[in-house]
Amino acid sequence: MIALVIGVAVSLFVALIGTPFFIKLLKRKHFGQFIRKDGPESHYVKRGTPTMGGVMIIVATLSGWIVASFVMFISVGRLPHASSVLVLGLMVSLGALGFLDDYAKVSNQRSLGLSPVAKIVGQGAIGIIFAALSLLFPNSGGLTPASLNIQIFKNFNINLALFGTVFGVVLFIIWVNFLVTAWSNAVNLADGLDGLASGMSLVSFASYTLLCLWMSSQNCALGKNPNHCYVVRDPWDLALVAALIAAACVGFLWWNTSPAQIFMGDTGSLALGGAFAGISILSGTEILAVLIGGVFVLEVLSDIIQIGSYKLRKKRVFKMAPIHHHFEFLGWSEVTIVTRFWILQGALAVIAISLFYGDWVIGFGV
Numbered sequence: 001m002i003a004l005v006i007g008v009a010v011s012l013f014v015a016l017i018g019t020p021f022f023i024k025l026l027k028r029k030h031f032g033q034f035i036r037k038d039g040p041e042s043h044y045v046k047r048g049t050p051t052m053g054g055v056m057i058i059v060a061t062l063s064g065w066i067v068a069s070f071v072m073f074i075s076v077g078r079l080p081h082a083s084s085v086l087v088l089g090l091m092v093s094l095g096a097l098g099f100l101d102d103y104a105k106v107s108n109q110r111s112l113g114l115s116p117v118a119k120i121v122g123q124g125a126i127g128i129i130f131a132a133l134s135l136l137f138p139n140s141g142g143l144t145p146a147s148l149n150i151q152i153f154k155n156f157n158i159n160l161a162l163f164g165t166v167f168g169v170v171l172f173i174i175w176v177n178f179l180v181t182a183w184s185n186a187v188n189l190a191d192g193l194d195g196l197a198s199g200m201s202l203v204s205f206a207s208y209t210l211l212c213l214w215m216s217s218q219n220c221a222l223g224k225n226p227n228h229c230y231v232v233r234d235p236w237d238l239a240l241v242a243a244l245i246a247a248a249c250v251g252f253l254w255w256n257t258s259p260a261q262i263f264m265g266d267t268g269s270l271a272l273g274g275a276f277a278g279i280s281i282l283s284g285t286e287i288l289a290v291l292i293g294g295v296f297v298l299e300v301l302s303d304i305i306q307i308g309s310y311k312l313r314k315k316r317v318f319k320m321a322p323i324h325h326h327f328e329f330l331g332w333s334e335v336t337i338v339t340r341f342w343i344l345q346g347a348l349a350v351i352a353i354s355l356f357y358g359d360w361v362i363g364f365g366v
Helices: 002-029 041-046 054-076 082-108 116-134 165-190 196-217 235-256 265-282 294-313 323-329 334-362
Strands: 149-153 156-159
Touching: 002 054, 002 235, 054 082, 054 235, 054 265, 082 116, 082 165, 082 235, 082 265, 116 165, 116 265, 165 196, 165 265, 165 294, 196 235, 196 265, 196 294, 196 334, 235 265, 294 323, 294 334, 323 334
Parallel strands: none
Antiparallel strands: 149 156
């Protein structure tokens, strides 16, 4: 636990102290944000605000992980397990894709970066690699970071291997790609107001820290009651990564809250969404993640509903999508929207944690 505390402190420190220096660097390079012309007029003043701030979230997270891993090694001789490496690899890879998108925007002097096709192809390639690697690296007990079991409740899952090993692996890769693409795009859509995505990410990753720590203390490898334990390869490592990302979000939020001095850009939103997807997959909580990241889901749904309605009926359901912009057009202040969305995300996270614990106590699906 001391390694987790030290790692969190380092991650927080790097994000909090390092971000203002990164802001100065971006300003010297003139790497500023471009604003949609069809968006709220109040956003025009944000034009030129440094973007690519997600670089600091990634750097802070990696710094905390390296220090925490060193502390664990010198104290108990423990090396990082595969799950943390996989999640961080997914986070960095998607962050790199987002960086290319952000760089294209500032280079081309427009609010659009990579083409949608290029971004989807990139996310797909990264997702395939992550999915394939997560089925490798068995531990001494034969557990791999992920499995072909799609868990609905603790004691109820869908075993994709029943469709045949090869077809099951194909289905698993499709499933993982869907989650990686969906969550990275969901956080990306939510990154439209000062502090919105970083604050909601903080809540979500803090929730995963608690859930994975509980999984670690009730892991089946510890000889717990088979009906009240979790078959997860590296729950403590997942808790560590979630805690480090949450700490990085806290440090970044200091500079990203209204009025934002820096935006995370696609670099940060794709990285955070990917890390969220990775932790949900490797912890076997893909379904529960819908609640843990509930407001991100609402953002995506509002966009889907808006596009679908306009294509089918030539009418819009919302004044503007995603939904946080709808409330802006209704006259809500930016700070009010962000604060209320944080509260809603927190409430949904509490419900998710309650269901998670209730599943352990009562055994839903038994």
